[in-house]
Amino acid sequence: MHNNQRQSDSQRYAPFALLAVAQTLTQKALRAGCACAGRYASGENCMIEEVFPHVGEILLERIFNEDKSLLANFLEIEESNIQSVHRQLPLEFVGSPVIFDGFSTLDLGVLLKNNKVLPIEVKLGRFGLAKASVNKMLNPCSISAHTSEYRVSGKLFAILNRNYDSELAKIVGNTELCTRINGETHPISDVWGVIARDSVISSWKKMPPDFNGKQKIISIESVCSSYGEHExxxxVGGIFSGVNFYNTWFPQNA
Incomplete structure (x- = not known):
């Protein structure tokens, strides 16, 4: 069953993962300019390192769906409370005129037995996540001034931290922050998660950002080491194999 699932995931995810790889390699090549071939070759490991944040969500979704006990342990809940894990879920205030743009999505959403979704923000970069930078991401969400609609302006950290300015708070009132899975609406839990690097988490312990205290901070290194190096x-190999990328990206009937 796992082999069939891995093959299915390869077909679903590999084109997106390789696109992320291509974007990263292109950016590196442009920055390198006239760098010699030797320097380029020696930098391949660095390029692979930079690709990880782009494909990490895909890997985490698979890991947590395969081993729900692993996720339950990090979230400090019973495994039986977890139904499934999903990626890139939309946001909405049900019954409110306020809307989110298409970029405001949950990195990961854990569908719980009580039908609530526990949201997880995935931050896999090594830099730009010090207290001052994160606090900017926590600035209160507001209503965008660039549209005639009631559209939310703000970062996901602020949304999950429930940081709303007075105008937004007034408009949304008592409506619940929700998401949708397979067409069904699910409330988003007040408890939320952050997955980050050990080095970032260490810096947060020394100088904590202004989180609301309802966050669960999870180490990506701990997740992957618990899952196992071989696995x-x-x-990763399964996601990048078994796919005809030419036919996927250039379908003949397009």
Whole structure:
């Protein structure tokens, strides 16, 4: 069953993962300019390192759906409370005129037995996540001034931290922050998660950002080491194999 699932995931995810790889490699090549071939070759590991934040959500979704006990342990809940894990879920205030743009999506959403979704923000970069930078992401959400609609302006950190300015808070009133999975609406839990690097988490322990205290901070290194090096490498290899990228990206009937 796992082999069939891995093949299915390869077909679903590999084109998106390789697009992320291509974007990263292109950016690196442009920055490198006339760098010699030797320097380029020596930098391949660095490029692979930079690709990880782009594909990390895909890997985490698979890991947590395969091993719900692993996720339950990090969230400090019973495994039986977890139904499934989903990626890139939309946001909405049900019954409110306020809307979110298409970029405001949950990195990961854990569908719980009580039909609520526990949201997880995935931050896998090594830089730009010090207290001052994160606090900027926590600035209160507001109503965008660039549209005639009631559209939310703000970062996901602020949304999950429930940081709304007075105007937005007044408009949304008592409406619930929700998401949708397979067409069904689910309330988003007050408890939320952040997955980050050990080095970032260490810096937060020394100088904590202004989180609301309802966050669960999870180490990506701990997740992947608990899953296992061999299993992790097989998972990554499976996502990047078994797909005809030419036919996927250039369908003949397009």
């Amino acid at each position: 992790f490498n097989n998972l």
